[in-house]
Amino acid sequence: MDRRTAPESFYEALRRLVEVMGGARVVGHRLRPERSVSDARVWLLNCLNDDRQEKLDPEQVLLLLRWGHEAGCHDAMHYVCSTSGYADPAPLTPVDELADLSRKAMAAAQRSEQANRELFARMTAAGLNLEAHS
Numbered sequence: 001m002d003r004r005t006a007p008e009s010f011y012e013a014l015r016r017l018v019e020v021m022g023g024a025r026v027v028g029h030r031l032r033p034e035r036s037v038s039d040a041r042v043w044l045l046n047c048l049n050d051d052r053q054e055k056l057d058p059e060q061v062l063l064l065l066r067w068g069h070e071a072g073c074h075d076a077m078h079y080v081c082s083t084s085g086y087a088d089p090a091p092l093t094p095v096d097e098l099a100d101l102s103r104k105a106m107a108a109a110q111r112s113e114q115a116n117r118e119l120f121a122r123m124t125a126a127g128l129n130l131e132a133h134s
Contacts (some may be wrong), residue, residue: 006079013076014056015048017064020073024048027067031060 007013018027028044029037046052056064065077069091078088092100 007075009050010076010079011048011050013079014064016075017068017071017073018044018048021067021071031063
């Protein structure tokens with residue numbers, strides 16, 4: 001986010017995100033596919049208006065933040081961090097996300113293998129015939 005053009009509110013940051021993603025018509029209908037495109041657009045614009053009572057629920061905000069990440073628009077996430085006392089986040093690339101998932105899968109496989117070795121050792125120590133149970 002360019003600090004010279006930092007959004008003045010979270011709603012402004014979300015409105016920027018919505019514009020980058022194709023506008024209220026596209027994003028509103030994506031969030032509320034059960035509504036007509038026009039109704040979804042009006043609903044979203046109302047939700048992003050500080051003066052309106054209608055607001056997004058937390059899951060919808062998180063979804064917008066995720067979609068913003070995918071679209072390369074990080075203003076809203078930076079706004080959250082800067083106003084909450086956190087350092088600016090470093091967005092992960094899809095390659096980073098795959099590498100993280102791969103590390104988690106490998107660690108889980110290693111834990112499973114260790115658990116199987118322990119199970120086998122305890123069953124053997126208990127005198128259970130493992131061949132008969134296969």
